[in-house]
Structures are given as C-alpha cells and as structure tokens.
Amino acid sequence: MSILDSKIPSGPLADKWTKHKNEIDLVNPANKRNIDVIIVGTGLAGGSAAATLAELGYNVKTFCYQDSPRRAHSIAAQGGINAAKNYQGDGDSAYRLFYDTVKGGDYRSREANVHRLAEVSTNIIDQCVAQGVPFAREYGGLLDNRSFGGVLVSRTFYAKGQTGQQLLLGAYSAMNRQINRGKIQSFNRHEMLDVVKVDGKARGIIARNLVTGEIERHSAHAVVLASGGYGNVFFLSTNAMGSNVTASWRAHRRGAYFANPCYTQIHPTCIPVSGDHQSKLTLMSESLRNDGRIWVPKKKEDALAIREGRLKPTQLSEEDRDYYLERRYPAFGNLVPRDVASRAAKECCDAGFGVNKTGEAVYLDFATAIERYGREKALTEKISNPSEADIYKMGAAVIENKYGNLFQMYEKIVDENPYKTPMMIYPAVHYTMGGLWVDYNLQTTVEGLYATGEANFSDHGANRLGASALMQGLADGYFVLPYTIGDYLSKDIRTGKIPTDTKEFDQAENEVKDRINKLMSGSGERSVDYYHKKLGKIMWNKCGMSRNEKDLKDAIEEISALREDFWNNVKVPGTKDTLNQELEKAGRVADFLELGELFAKDALDRRESCGGHFREESVELDGAQKGEALRDDKNFKYVSAWEYKGAPKEALLHKEELNFENIELKTRSYK
Amino acid sequence: MKLTLKIWRQENANAKGAIQTYPIDGIEPDMSFLEMLDVLNEQLINQGDIPVVFDHDCREGICGSCSLQINGEPHGPDRLVTTCQLHMRKFNDGDTIVVEPFRAKAFPVVKDLMIDRSAFDRIQHAGGYISVNTSGNTIDANAIPVNKENADDSFAAATCIGCGACVAACKNASAMLFTSAKVSQYALLPQGQVEASERVLSMVEQMDKEGFGNCTNTGACEVECPKGISLENIARMNREYLSASLKG
Numbered sequence: 001m002s003i004l005d006s007k008i009p010s011g012p013l014a015d016k017w018t019k020h021k022n023e024i025d026l027v028n029p030a031n032k033r034n035i036d037v038i039i040v041g042t043g044l045a046g047g048s049a050a051a052t053l054a055e056l057g058y059n060v061k062t063f064c065y066q067d068s069p070r071r072a073h074s075i076a077a078q079g080g081i082n083a084a085k086n087y088q089g090d091g092d093s094a095y096r097l098f099y100d101t102v103k104g105g106d107y108r109s110r111e112a113n114v115h116r117l118a119e120v121s122t123n124i125i126d127q128c129v130a131q132g133v134p135f136a137r138e139y140g141g142l143l144d145n146r147s148f149g150g151v152l153v154s155r156t157f158y159a160k161g162q163t164g165q166q167l168l169l170g171a172y173s174a175m176n177r178q179i180n181r182g183k184i185q186s187f188n189r190h191e192m193l194d195v196v197k198v199d200g201k202a203r204g205i206i207a208r209n210l211v212t213g214e215i216e217r218h219s220a221h222a223v224v225l226a227s228g229g230y231g232n233v234f235f236l237s238t239n240a241m242g243s244n245v246t247a248s249w250r251a252h253r254r255g256a257y258f259a260n261p262c263y264t265q266i267h268p269t270c271i272p273v274s275g276d277h278q279s280k281l282t283l284m285s286e287s288l289r290n291d292g293r294i295w296v297p298k299k300k301e302d303a304l305a306i307r308e309g310r311l312k313p314t315q316l317s318e319e320d321r322d323y324y325l326e327r328r329y330p331a332f333g334n335l336v337p338r339d340v341a342s343r344a345a346k347e348c349c350d351a352g353f354g355v356n357k358t359g360e361a362v363y364l365d366f367a368t369a370i371e372r373y374g375r376e377k378a379l380t381e382k383i384s385n386p387s388e389a390d391i392y393k394m395g396a397a398v399i400e401n402k403y404g405n406l407f408q409m410y411e412k413i414v415d416e417n418p419y420k421t422p423m424m425i426y427p428a429v430h431y432t433m434g435g436l437w438v439d440y441n442l443q444t445t446v447e448g449l450y451a452t453g454e455a456n457f458s459d460h461g462a463n464r465l466g467a468s469a470l471m472q473g474l475a476d477g478y479f480v481l482p483y484t485i486g487d488y489l490s491k492d493i494r495t496g497k498i499p500t501d502t503k504e505f506d507q508a509e510n511e512v513k514d515r516i517n518k519l520m521s522g523s524g525e526r527s528v529d530y531y532h533k534k535l536g537k538i539m540w541n542k543c544g545m546s547r548n549e550k551d552l553k554d555a556i557e558e559i560s561a562l563r564e565d566f567w568n569n570v571k572v573p574g575t576k577d578t579l580n581q582e583l584e585k586a587g588r589v590a591d592f593l594e595l596g597e598l599f600a601k602d603a604l605d606r607r608e609s610c611g612g613h614f615r616e617e618s619v620e621l622d623g624a625q626k627g628e629a630l631r632d633d634k635n636f637k638y639v640s641a642w643e644y645k646g647a648p649k650e651a652l653l654h655k656e657e658l659n660f661e662n663i664e665l666k667t668r669s670y671k
Numbered sequence: 672m673k674l675t676l677k678i679w680r681q682e683n684a685n686a687k688g689a690i691q692t693y694p695i696d697g698i699e700p701d702m703s704f705l706e707m708l709d710v711l712n713e714q715l716i717n718q719g720d721i722p723v724v725f726d727h728d729c730r731e732g733i734c735g736s737c738s739l740q741i742n743g744e745p746h747g748p749d750r751l752v753t754t755c756q757l758h759m760r761k762f763n764d765g766d767t768i769v770v771e772p773f774r775a776k777a778f779p780v781v782k783d784l785m786i787d788r789s790a791f792d793r794i795q796h797a798g799g800y801i802s803v804n805t806s807g808n809t810i811d812a813n814a815i816p817v818n819k820e821n822a823d824d825s826f827a828a829a830t831c832i833g834c835g836a837c838v839a840a841c842k843n844a845s846a847m848l849f850t851s852a853k854v855s856q857y858a859l860l861p862q863g864q865v866e867a868s869e870r871v872l873s874m875v876e877q878m879d880k881e882g883f884g885n886c887t888n889t890g891a892c893e894v895e896c897p898k899g900i901s902l903e904n905i906a907r908m909n910r911e912y913l914s915a916s917l918k919g
C-alpha cells in the first residue's frame with residue numbers, strides 16, 4: 001500500500017460518508033474520559049473541533065498564540081458561508097454545491113471529500129443558528145442569502161460583513177461551555193514549536209509560553225493542527241499579522257507531507273498598496289461584487305489623467321469605461337471566480353490602464369447599484385417622481401445596510417467616500433489552498449496527526465470559491481473530525497496517559513531550545529522584518545499571479561540564499577525567557593524561508609495552468625478561450641505531496657492521482 | 672511628519688513602569704498608528720534597543736487585540752475605530768503623543784502596552800453560550816423565524832470585539848457594556864431564552880468577581896466603543912438581571 005493512501009470509502013459518491021460513519025469504530029463514553037486530544041488553533045476549524053470533542057467526552061487542550069481563542073484569524077472573514085440549503089428555491093442541492101466546488105477548484109480536488117463537505121454544509125447552518133449566531137434575516141424572519149463568485153445560485157449565509165466573527169464567536173461560545181465544564185483547557189498566548197512522535201505516532205507537542213518564554217511539554221493520544229493558512233509567506237497579505245506556517249512546517253519536518261504548496265488564492269478585491277510602510281492588506285469582501293461593477297478607463301490617456309489627478313472617475317462617461325469582466329465573461333460578469341478576476345485586473349494594469357498613483361488599481365463602482373436600489377425603494381414605498389437626490393439617498397441606505405462596515409473600513413484607510421466615488425481595488429494574497437496532505441479521515445502521513453481547516457489541502461483544489469473556507473473549517477471541526485478521529489482513538493483506550501518524561505520529549509524539547517538559541521545568536525545586522533519583506537518581494541514578483549520557469553528557478557536560488565543570510569545575520573533583540581515578539585516573528589519567518597522554497601519548487605513542477613496557479617507557458621493559443629489558462633489533465637491530474645528531505649529543494653514528490661468518476665473534466669469556462 | 676512619542680514601558684507584570692520619550696521622524700499621514708509604531712520599533716532594533724511590545728493581529732478592526740490608550744483616550748481621538756484603524760492623518764506634524772496601555776485593575780499589564788484581558792474570557796465561560804450539542808440533528812435553521820428587528824439588534828450586540836475600551840474609558844473601570852452586549856445577543860433570540868435567567872446571573876456574578884467597577888451611567892464607554900455598542904444593552908441587561916433575581 002502506498003503511503004499516499006487516500007482511504008476513500010468504496011461505493012457510490014453520495015453514500016460514501018454515511019457508509020463510512022457506520023463502519024467506523026467508536027469509543028465508549030467511559031473510555032473517552034481517558035483520552036486526551038491536543039488541538040493547535042482555535043479558529044473555526046480548531047474551535048469547532050475542540051467544542052465537539054469535549055462534548056463527546058474527550059479531554060481537550062487547545063493552543064493559540066493570541067490572548068483569547070476568540071481572536072483567531074477566522075474572526076476577520078467578512079462575506080459569508082455557503083450551504084446547500086436551497087432556501088431560495090433556485091435549484092441548489094448538495095450535488096450542485098459539490099459540482100461548483102470541484103469545477104471552481106479547476107478539477108484538482110478529491111471528489112469524495114468535496115461531496116462530504118457539500119452534504120454536511122446544511123447541518124452547519126442549523127448548528128450555528130441553534131448556538132445563537134445572528135445571521136442576516138429577511139422581514140419574514142427567515143434567513144437571507146447572497147451570492148458569491150463562480151456560482152449561479154444564492155447559497156451564501158451572512159451576518160453583514162462580519163460573518164467570520166459571528167461564526168467564530170459561536171464556536172468560541174461552544175468552547176466556553178466546555179471550558180466551564182472543565183473539558184477544555186485553553187492555553188492562550190502559547191505557540192506550538194514542534195510535534196513529538198513516539199513510535200511513529202504523534203503523541204504531543206512542544207510549546208512556548210509566550211508570556212514567560214518557558215518551553216512546555218504537552219502530551220496527548222492525538223494531535224490536531226488547525227493552525228490556518230500560510231499566505232504571510234508573501235509578507236503582505238490579508239491574513240492577520242501572526243498567521244504563520246510554523247505548526248504545519250514543523251509537522252512537515254517530522255514526516256507530514258505538504259501538498260500543493262503553490263496553490264495560493266490572490267483575491268481580486270483588496271485595498272491597493274499605498275506605500276513601503278504597509279504592514280498588511282485589507283480585503284474588501286467578494287460579496288461587494290454582487291453590487292459593484294469593475295472597470296478601468298477605455299483610453300490609456302484617461303487612465304494617465306486619473307493617475308495624475310487631472311481627471312476624476314465620476315467624470316468619465318459610460319462609453320469611456322471598460323467593464324472588462326462583463327465584456328469578457330458575459331455569463332458570470334463581475335462574479336467570475338477569484339483567480340479569473342484577479343488575473344484580469346493584473347492584465348489591465350500591466351497594459352497601462354491602472355487608476356491609482358502606483359498604476360496598480362481598478363475601480364469597483366456602486367453607482368449603478370445605488371441607483372437601482374433607490375428606484376426599487378421608491379417603487380415599493382410608492383414615492384412618485386422621486387428626485388435624483390432622494391433616489392441616491394434611498395439607494396445608498398440599502399448599500400449601507402448590506403456593506404456598511406466595509407465602506408467605513410475603506411473610508412478610514414483610503415480617506416475617500418466610496419458612496420460618492422468608486423472604490424479602488426487590486427488583487428492581494430488571501431488564502432492558501434495548499435497545506436498538509438490528509439486522507440479522507442483528515443489524518444496526515446504521520447499517524448495520529450490530523451490537519452483541519454485552512455491548514456490542510458483537501459477540499460478546494462487549485463482555487464477556492466468564496467464563502468467555502470468557513471464552510472470547510474466548520475464542517476471539519478463539527479461534523480467530520482469528531483467521527484474520523486474516534487476510529488483512530490478507539491485503538492488507544494488501553495494506552496493510558498502519555499508520559500512526557502521520555503527521551504522523545506527530551507529530544508524534541510532540546511531541538512526547540514537549540515533553534516531558539518541559534519535565532520538569538522545572529523550577528524545582529526538586520527531585523528526580522530527586513531528578511532520577511534525581502535522574501536515577500538521574491539514571492540510576489542516570481543511566484544505571484546503569473547509564473548514562469550525562469551522566475552521560479554531564480555526564486556528557489558534567491559530564497560535559499562536569503563535563508564542563509566537570515567540565519568547568519570538576523571538580529572533578535574531582548575532575551576528568550578521573556579515576552580519577546582521579535583523572537584516569535586523570527587521563528588515564523590525562518591519557517592516561511594523554507595516553505596517559500598518548496599512553494600517555488602512545486603510551482604516549477606506543475607507545468608500547467610490551473611486555478612490560482614498560472615504558468616505563462618500554458619495558455620490557450622486560439623479559439624474562444626484564447627489567452628485563458630490551459631490545464632493539462634493528461635500530465636498533472638494529481639495532488640503533489642512533498643516529503644521533507646533536508647533542504648526544501650531536495651523534497652521528494654509523491655503523487656496522488658485524482659480520479660473523477662462523477663464529474664466530467666471540462667475546460668472551466670465562465671464566458 | 673515629526674512626532675514626539677511618550678510611551679509606557681514596563682518590563683513585566685511585577686515591574687514598575689514609566690513613560691519614556693522617543694522622537695520620531697518620517698511618518699506619513701497614510702500610515703496607520705500601528706505602522707507608525709512599527710517604524711519606531713525598527714528604529715529601536717537598529718539602535719540596539721528593545722522594541723515596544725503591543726498587542727495586535729488582524730489590523731483591520733475586528734480581532735480586538737489592539738488596545739492602546741492614546742492621549743488619554745482608548746483607541747485614540749477618532750470615533751468608531753480601533754487603534755489599528757487609526758491613521759496618522761488624524762495627527763499633526765510636531766505633535767506629542769502619549770501612548771499607554773488600557774488601564775483597569777482587572778486588566779493587569781503584561782509588558783509595555785500589552786494587557787491581560789482574560790477576565791473577559793472568564794465572564795464568558797460563566798454563561799456566554801447556548802447549551803446545544805453538535806449532533807447534526809438540530810432543528811432546521813428556518814424552523815423558528817426570528818423577527819428581523821430582534822435579529823438585527825442581536826447582531827449589533829454581537830459585533831463587540833472584546834477589546835476592553837469600554838472598561839478603559841470608564842472612571843469606575845466597569846465592564847457593563849461588554850457584559851451586557853453578550854447577554855443581549857442571546858436575550859434577543861428565541862434560542863437564548865431557555866437559559867436566559869441563569870446566564871445573566873452567572874455572567875454578572877463573574878464580572879463582579881473579576882474586580883470591575885460599578886456602572887454609574889456616565890456613558891463614556893459608549894462614546895469610546897469602536898463598534899458603537901449601545902447603552903441600551905446595559906438597560907436590557909439590568910432588566911434581565913432584575914427579572915432573573917426575582918425568579919431566583
């Protein structure tokens with residue numbers, strides 16, 4: 001049996017999950033009391049898993065680097081969460097959600113995993129409502145929906161622009177109930193720095209108490225990594241400042257294969273970069289594309305005049321604007337998937353049509369929507385002959401109700417009123433589809449080590465559809481892992497507590513301490529941020545929205561040289577046995593410097609364009625799709641899973657061939 | 672812009688802290704307040720000094736990590752924003768800016784500008800949830816319609832980010848705005864009714880245990896709250912508390 005056994009259950013697609021659940025071994029309630037589970041991460045994936053496993057009776061320890069589980073990065077998700085409820089009666093079904101996700105992922109995900117995700121999606125909404133998550137509702141009191149990119153139905157549930165916040169507070173409340181019962185111990189301001197393996201199985205972690213600097217040992221019968229994505233390898237991204245790859249990367253070094261590291265999502269609607277001081281980028285939710293129209297000036301001279309401040313966008317007539325997504329993709333228009341929208345924006349700006357000072361921005365315009373909503377409102381309120389000002393006012397109120405917090409955020413950052421002048425947006429790194437390789441049970445290639453949420457690679461293929469990450473995180477944590485991990489733990493009912501005074505723990509702890517000492521002993525020439533920014537530039541320029549062989553090869557060399565420089569010359573002030581934010585950053589950047597190299601290697605290996613991975617060498621040469629990405633199913637219909645072998649560029653490729661039994665592989669067309 | 676920063680430095684929870692002065696130059700109006708502190712820290716590191724510790728993560732006003740008292744005001748002079756969303760264009764060239772941690776007995780300083788807000792977590796452990804298991808068989812989400820107004824008010828209360836500015840703004844260091852926002856979110860939903868009395872009693876009891884002060888209705892919390900959490904929540908919690916106490 002190959003080590004990459006995906007363990008997909010046999011039988012028809014729609015029956016696999018039910019059948020699997022029925023065949024899985026269970027742990028009786030009395031025995032659960034003797035079993036410990038460590039969960040690294042308290043975002044949607046970790047928080048939901050912690051609460052559910054604790055409800056079931058396991059002893060759970062959670063870890064997060066923030067001061068409270070409630071601040072995990074999931075809190076920042078804005079737009080919504082998908083579920084195949086079909087409340088709108090617009091033809092939605094689990095099958096359609098499954099189909100959209102596989103197609104949206106450009107046929108690079110596992111059918112069985114995605115189908116399971118679609119099946120349990122409806123339970124998520126029921127569960128969240130029961131927990132008191134205040135989703136948006138219609139006047140009749142029922143739940144409201146909106147639509148997101150890449151689909152033709154309205155299946156996205158939302159809570160204004162704060163859906164992630166509300167869902168995470170829901171999971172956190174479920175955790176609180178278990179903390180109150182003593183079933184969850186939550187270790188906040190703790191960072192996991194290694195996985196401890198005993199006889200090949202994950203049996204604990206080494207963590208640093210970020211307040212005291214103490215290095216701690218924690219043991220368990222199984223370890224779950226729900227530590228989020230690694231978009232910060234680009235330095236600038238929409239991720240939280242602390243988001244990192246450390247937990248996953250440390251696990252990778254201990255034998256967990258890393259899958260599809262090059263699959264990154266560059267989100268089309270973010271606030272453009274304003275200067276060198278920039279520390280992070282801010283997303284403007286995709287939901288805005290429901291009502292906003294994206295355009296650039298038709299004439300280059302107008303774009304130039306706008307850039308130089310001689311012309312205002314509102315002065316350009318309709319004929320002088322190029323609504324390029326509506327033009328190029330009439331079927332999906334402004335709601336094409338993210339990768340397609342991002343590349344189109346880059347093409348416009350590269351061709352000289354960009355609209356801000358740096359030339360790297362396009363417009364997202366709400367004037368049409370404000371007018372349309374204003375007129376609708378006038379009709380329903382029976383106002384005859386409304387003035388233009390009244391229409392504007394009523395329309396703007398509708399927009400404010402839908403996206404108020406996003407508009408406010410934009411105004412605070414850019415200092416312009418988006419109700420009056422179009423927003424400026426540009427693509428930014430947002431999400432990583434790649435992550436730890438897991439089988440159908442969400443187990444990595446290390447026994448007893450599981451990965452859930454954004455930290456795994458499993459459900460989104462080469463491109464994630466909007467509102468599907470929240471769905472996946474909660475599906476994994478509430479409804480999948482609690483079953484599949486039980487199957488593994490059922491073999492541990494007689495094991496007893498895992499001791500931490502063993503040579504395996506000694507060794508792991510010593511390695512962690514050595515690494516910290518080494519980080520503290522750099523010659524002290526340059527700050528951690530200096531290296532992080534440099535790495536980010538290499539990644540963005542050479543492994544970003546479009547990639548080619550030469551750049552990728554250069555990137556591998558440049559990153560490995562930068563890594564060497566880092567280890568010799570980084571400056572980490574302060575001491576290791578106190579709260580030291582520079583030391584925390586240094587450890588994370590050191591891991592990014594390894595991951596970045598593997599990322600480039602993976603992108604180099606994949607000589608096809610698929611989803612978020614666009615290789616300049618692989619485009620359609622003629623026909624209706626000319627210039628669009630060209631996928632190569634004959635040679636690349638696989639998941640690449642990399643085995644750690646020392647330097648990242650030495651990593652060994654294992655391929656998991658993807659089989660499509662239920663969906664016909666097609667060119668992904670949104671025309 | 673050229674500025675003078677007066678920043679609270681404190682080695683750890685037990686050490687004595689003091690204000691230190693740092694001149695800084697080259698600050699641009701488009702920078703956020705935290706990006707300005709990044710510039711200062713880069714400068715301190717390059718000079719061989721220890722950088723200033725402060726809490727932050729999302730840098731977009733949603734995680735509730737950032738918590739600076741700027742010129743005496745939690746989250747600074749702008750309204751309805753967190754520290755991370757405050758931009759330097761709100762200041763003038765030549766300004767002196769005093770930066771301290773949020774001050775409250777229940778929020779001890781961890782280091783420099785970083786505080787310990789675990790008291791907020793404990794208030795929520797005490798009852799900030801609805802007791803429902805994840806069985807996968809809960810009733811359909813649309814089985815109980817919720818009046819839109821209540822749903823919207825519940826959502827508005829639930830947008831509290833747990834930053835603690837309300838406590839820092841209050842002369843009594845009261846946590847009423849925070850606690851009442853939590854209580855209100857559930858009190859306004861049918862799902863939250865079953866445990867409503869128990870919830871409000873336990874959460875208020877924990878709040879008192881943590882050493883937060885009493886509410887004397889000055890309303891400073893509402894003014895400084897970056898999420899516009901309304902004082903109506905406090906009134907609602909008081910009603911809930913009263914009726915729960917009468918039942919009990």
Ligand SMILES: Cc1cc2nc3c(=O)[nH]c(=O)nc-3n(C[C@H](O)[C@H](O)[C@H](O)COP(=O)(O)OP(=O)(O)OC[C@H]3O[C@@H](n4cnc5c(N)ncnc54)[C@H](O)[C@@H]3O)c2cc1C
Nearest residue numbers: 041042043044045065074079080192228453454467469470
């Ligand atoms: C701005 C923004 C908006 C988004 N909007 C949407 C949306 O509308 N819909 C949607 O579906 N998706 C959205 N996404 C994506 C989605 O939010 C994330 O993919 C998802 O929330 C990830 O959840 P998670 O639980 O896997 O990880 P996270 O929420 O990132 O949690 C990671 C956890 O791991 C902990 N951690 C990490 N490393 C360590 C370590 N070494 N030691 C200890 N703890 C550690 C952290 O403390 C944290 O608790 C958005 C993302 C962003 C950035």
Ligand code: SF4
Nearest residue numbers: 831832834835837896
């Ligand atoms: S009520 Fe407002 S000020 Fe207080 S914690 Fe919540 S968001 Fe912060």
Ligand code: FES
Nearest residue numbers: 728730735737755
């Ligand atoms: S850093 Fe998250 S709210 Fe300011």
